Amino acid sequence: MATPSDTFRQSVAFAVLTGRDAHGKPALGPVATARARVQPSRRLIRDANGNEQLATHVVYTDAPLTLxxxxxxxxxDVADFNxxxxxxxxxxxxxGSGAVRFRKVWF
Incomplete structure (x- = not known):
C-alpha cells in the first residue's frame, strides 16, 4: 500500500529558531534536510492566531516541523537566513493507530 511519503520527491532544509542574540539577530539550531513535496499555492488560510493570511506554498513532509x-x-541558499x-x-x-504520518505546512 502506498503511503503519502512515497510522493515526497523533493527535499527541504529546516532549522529551529532557538532565540536571538543581544542585537536581535536570530539564532538557529543545526540545519537538517527532509523529504518533502512542495506545491505553490495561493490560498487564504488562518494562522495559529486566527488571522487570515495568503499562503504562497504548501509543503507536505514527515519532518517534525513546527511554527x-x-x-x-x-x-x-541555506546559508542565507533571509x-x-x-x-x-x-x-x-x-x-488509525494515532501516529502522525505527515504534516502539511503552509507558508
Whole structure:
C-alpha cells in the first residue's frame, strides 16, 4: 500500500529558531534536510492566531516541523537566513493507530 511519503520527491532544509542574540539577530539550531513535496499555492488560510493570511506554498513532509522552524525550499541558499520561510500554519495528519504520518505546512 502506498503511503503519502512515497510522493515526497523533493527535499527541504529546516532549522529551529532557538532565540536571538543581544542585537536581535536570530539564532538557529543545526540545519537538517527532509523529504518533502512542495506545491505553490495561493490560498487564504488562518494562522495559529486566527488571522487570515495568503499562503504562497504548501509543503507536505514527515519532518517534525513546527511554527518555531525556519524552512528553505528546494534550490534556496541555506546559508542565507533571509531566504528561510516561517510556517504560517502546520496541520498534522494521523493514521488509525494515532501516529502522525505527515504534516502539511503552509507558508
Amino acid at each position: 518555531q522552524h525556519r524552512v528553505w525550499l528546494p534550490g534556496e 531566504r528561510a520561510r516561517r510556517p504560517v500554519a502546520v496541520d498534522e495528519f494521523v493514521d
